[in-house]
Amino acid sequence: MRLIDTGLLVGPCPFREVPSGVEDLRLLKERAGIDRAIATGFRSLLYYDPAAGLEQDLAQYASLADWLYFYAVINPEFPRLEHQVRHAAENRRVVGLRLVPALHHYDLQADRVQRIMALAVEYGLPVNLMARVFDGRVAPRYVDQAEVDAGSLVRFLEHNREARVILSMFFFNELKGYDIDWDCWPQVYLDLGCSKPSVSSLDELGTWFPLGRVLFGTGAPFYYWEGSRLGLDGARITEEQKQAVMGGNAEEVFTWD
């Protein structure tokens, strides 16, 4: 079984010491049985210039390049969008773009967001839309995360039917509350990481979201890893579906070298 974690959060965390050095990630890979992972660095999330943060992440984890890939965080308000996306697309270790309106505070309908999405389609990169980075109940007070509302999300998806969009760090109760028919959005994927499942959420997920488009992200090592894995192991879905979520779906969404 292939295991692909599509949502590691790595690099120096500004709030507390998190075990995400090179050796820490090597141990995580070994213990968890991860074959590949896609990471986002705190530096690229929090720097003024996300590309500069990404460059540092790529350098720090160069020795893990055979299995550790990255999202390129793009802030649409930052200059030289075309250069940023092209630069990401040209790097074999970057397999997708990541939008984080929760931190960068922009309108998903803005022209520059649409420009990013068009470029993503042009370069064949999936785009991860991250609802939040931190649990809003306990994030430091100086972290002011903007919520993505249902209407804004639907308009964003409607405008970008050509792009592969991965929704991450959305909570189950939010997504279910949106009352969206996900069968109508075949280009939309769901990353399970930190989605606040209830006792029955993972059992019932397949009744409202196609399991063939669910990805296994954990937010480790900032968030606990084994809970996400055990949650999926314990869910009342078939072994084939679990294997697809664990890695098979991600094999198809991303272009790996």
Add this chain to the structure above:
Amino acid sequence: MGLIDTLRRFRVVDGHAHNWNQFSDDAYLAECMDRFELEGFVLLSNLTGGFMPNAEEVAASNEASARARDRVGERILPFCYVNAVHTDHALAQIEYWSGQGFCGLKFWVSQQAIDARTWTVTEAALAKGWPVLYHAYYRTHGEAPPSESSPMEVAALARRYPQGQFIMAHMGAQFEHGLHAVADCPNVAVDYAGSINEKGAYELGLKLLGAERVVFGKDLPGADYYVNAGRVLELAVEDAVKQQIFADNIWRILGR
């Protein structure tokens, strides 16, 4: 060996659960207890009445807990829910339910831990030999329930009654804050029940409080059982420590 099999090596008691939403269905609750192979299930009421329940709503909550215990069986370990603002009613609830097999007191957000009415009700619970489980939240964003207690307030309550046993729920939400608040209160244990999933919580709990003061709770049904259990399995400690967290500590606190 898969993680499910690894988990099966441990005896597990859920030290923090509710009978609301999906678990208002006793049959589903019983099915989940069997599915998760739980040895015990600390039932903290369905919290009828929201943030400020009246006396009738508190009574209805406790009656629902008793019904769940009667229907599902003795693995259900009901705690008596009270609103200390209605002090006389709270005292009467403790008196009545202590004779019905209830085994602890649950405070939620209707009274602050530093309120004199809370002290009066706490004294009655401690006189029964009950532990007192207190919801505590250091909330960094959003509006808190009007009378929600902070971890430092729970610590103040525990210091007032050093002979009593307290459990601070959710590690106070923001775990560094919560754990440091009660670190020097040896009569306070903690649970990390719920959907906050930040790595480091259990690790710091063990470091500051020691293995005997960390209890496993999940906040079912609002949180996933396996997701919560996986956090404990992930700890880089001996299995004996995990077993303390999973079951032994809460049994000791309950005097069983």
